[in-house]
Amino acid sequence: MVSDKDTVYGIIRETIRQIPRGKVSTYGEIAKFSGFIGRARMVGYALRNSPTGMKLPWHRVVNSQGKISFRRSRHHAMQKTLLVKEGVTFKGEKINLAKHRWRP
DNA sequence: CTGGTGACCATTA
DNA sequence: TTAATGGCCACCA
Numbered sequence: 425m426v427s428d429k430d431t432v433y434g435i436i437r438e439t440i441r442q443i444p445r446g447k448v449s450t451y452g453e454i455a456k457f458s459g460f461i462g463r464a465r466m467v468g469y470a471l472r473n474s475p476t477g478m479k480l481p482w483h484r485v486v487n488s489q490g491k492i493s494f495r496r497s498r499h500h501a502m503q504k505t506l507l508v509k510e511g512v513t514f515k516g517e518k519i520n521l522a523k524h525r526w527r528p
Numbered sequence: 529c530t531g532g533t534g535a536c537c538a539t540t541a
Numbered sequence: 542t543t544a545a546t547g548g549c550c551a552c553c554a
Contacts, residue, residue, distance in 0.1 A: 429551080451536050462549055464536040469551060471535060485535075493535045503535095 433470040435459065439528070440471070443484040446511040447526035448519055450488045457528050468493070483507055484526075490519040 439458045443449050449457075451464040460466060471482050483506040487493045494500035508514065512524050 452538095455536085462537085465534065465550060466536090468535040482535080487535085488537055499535080 432460070432466065433473065436467050436470040437474060437478065437480055440467075440480050440482070440485060442528060443481050443526050445481075446524065448484045448486055448490075448507065448512060448521070448524045449526045450486060450490075450521075451493075452488055453525075453527075454485060484510075486519060490521040491517055 435458045436454060439454050440449075451467040454467045455461065455463045458467075467485070471480070471485065474480055474482070483503040492500050492503050494503065504514065507519070513520055
């Protein structure tokens with residue numbers, strides 16, 4: 425069955441799916457582009473609930489500071505690796521958002 | 529219902 | 542630069 429919330433998460437995932445290779449976006453921006461201003465946390469929640477089979481470019485979503493939102497974990501290391509492999513440049517722990525920020 | 533938690537954010541100190 | 546704070550809201554005990 426399909427509820428309104430499923431739709432909300434679906435829209436968020438659709439937006440994330442549009443992020444091209446080598447580009448990144450932030451939780452707040454994704455929420456905004458999806459029509460949910462101020463609901464950045466919902467983006468994180470939607471991703472957390474998305475199984476790997478969803479094949480979303482989850483690694484292209486970082487926080488507003490250009491940093492990875494995971495604390496020490498495999499995900500943190502993997503995300504950075506995947507991004508670097510796509511050509512995203514890091515300045516220490518931060519991504520150069522001015523250069524890689526994506527907009528729809 | 530209440531309170532705690534969280535892949536967040538902007539502001540303030 | 543890091544921390545604390547208040548705001549946001551779905552989910553869970």
